[in-house]
Amino acid sequence: MANLAPILISPLFYKFTPLPEGELTQRLLNLAARAHTKVRGVFSMGMSNKTTATNAALMGLGNTRRIVLGDTMIDRYTTYEIEVILAHELGHHVHRDIWKLIASQTILFLLGLFLANQVLHWVIDQQHYYRALPDPATLPFFFLLVGIFSFLIMPISNGYTRSIEYHADEYALQSTGKVDAFKSAMRRLANQNLAEIEPAPLVEFLFYSHPSIKKRLQHADDFRARPDYVVSASLRAES
Template identity: 50%
Template sequence: MSPAPTLDPERQTKAKAYARLRRRLFFVNLGLSGMVTLAWLIFGWPAALKGGLLTFTRNDWLLVAAFGAIFYLSFAVLELPLEYYSGFVLPHRYDQSTETLGGWAKDQLLGLLLTAVIGLPLLEGIYWLLRVTGPLWWMWAAAGYALLAVALSSLAPVIILPLFNKYAPLGEEHAELAARLTALAGRAGTKVNGVFRFDMSKRTKAANAALTGLGQTRRIILGDTLLDEFTTDEVETVIAHELGHHVHRDIPMGIFLSAVVALASLYLASLALNRGAAAFDFSGPADIAALPLFALTLGLFGLITLPLNNAFSRWREVRADRYALEATRNPQAFANAMTRLANQNLAEADPEPWVVFLLYSHPPVRDRVAMATKFQTQ
């Protein structure tokens, strides 16, 4: 276990270059997605695809499934080279990834399967609401989204996450740590159903930990890369931060606010579908051929509101950081943990303000360490 860390200047130089490349890839991917969606609308591909599908079936459910799958795959295939470069080549180039090409390909297939299992029923539900509830479909869809968010938050630790990693209770060698974290959760009034280790190291050298699930599925999960490199005090302060989100009820608040955002975006989508029907010769809002217009509207709304969503997220993270400092009364461990995360995860500690404003859901490391330093002097 290494002593109290300081920011590694060489790692920070690499981190800035890595972050710059990842931002460029983000914007390239964003532009590519937008251009592909516009191409669908400009070149009349929706009508052509729907016409072709109608030669096989006139069943609304089958039409939605087939059209949605082909529309999604058109993006997945075109963006695969970019995904390969950003998700496999670049992390290896910067010595962050430990994943094999076979492992990466397996993750892509699992992600595709998960998208189908969750996304297809969601799409079918939206178009069923469009067909049967008329002008108020967007209200019902937002309510359904909120219920789905609650379900996924509960099921993720026991069904979804184990698809990608192996989870096991902490062994005897970490019995003291498990006891400390369980006691920490108890002081926060949060019942956890175990402390688990998972194999992050099969994909990355980065470290992470989380408090996942709701109710009976709530558990603490620690990446093996965190357990192997961080001190007990540092792990404790990381989990104290996660507990801060539960103390402040950030998860139900986040679900509620995401439902409000969904309500607004779906309302705008309903306006776009109503007005776009004539412009693009759709039969009406429930016409599956209008899916590209629907997707474009949601995407634009998400892009416009991204800085606001990130600002709200940073505010929640600051509150959780403050809770961690107050709960552990160990600002040095907190500062050490943030510094070690920056070094190990190749995270830019001092990004430009515009980058933070647009893209950061968490405060940069410099601000988090400064908060700990200020707390220490109080």
């Protein structure tokens, strides 16, 4: 399905146009090559007639994998900003984060079902609140258990995804060296998505799947301050 998505499914909702040859296209193709990721090209996705949101992603698998940029991003972001945003997405690909998330969510899902089953058996066999497990009356209690479990594991799940996002940011900074472009892209994304720059620590701990914008900006500053931060003048030239 992932192999067919960019050629059969996504075009049902958005118009895809090959991005013309130029500096942006070449930079993104070079970025993919450095990540040892084969792509069929760079495409613009017509989002502006549906939303003001933006997107940059790798779509497809194997011979259908391609770089896709929302036209809302092409119109509003600089070449270097788009480059670091795509580098972040490539970081997920290089680190195989999709498979890690699938594995972790599957484990948590199975653990939740196991615990719900144990509690239901205890309620039925020991407390005799219900006649039997197949009793439809157990469904509300089952969904309550699932909700409680989901809330309890939310900080763990979000903490793991924040770690994944941190390392994708690290990859973007290392592969491009463009600290200023990274920071301006983060600010632009925050403004566009109405994201809070510095949420309350408890709110971030419980509900944020990405590091806060403030922490991502600090990450970029810390990266630049490292003794081993050495890049060529061409990589440092940022608009």
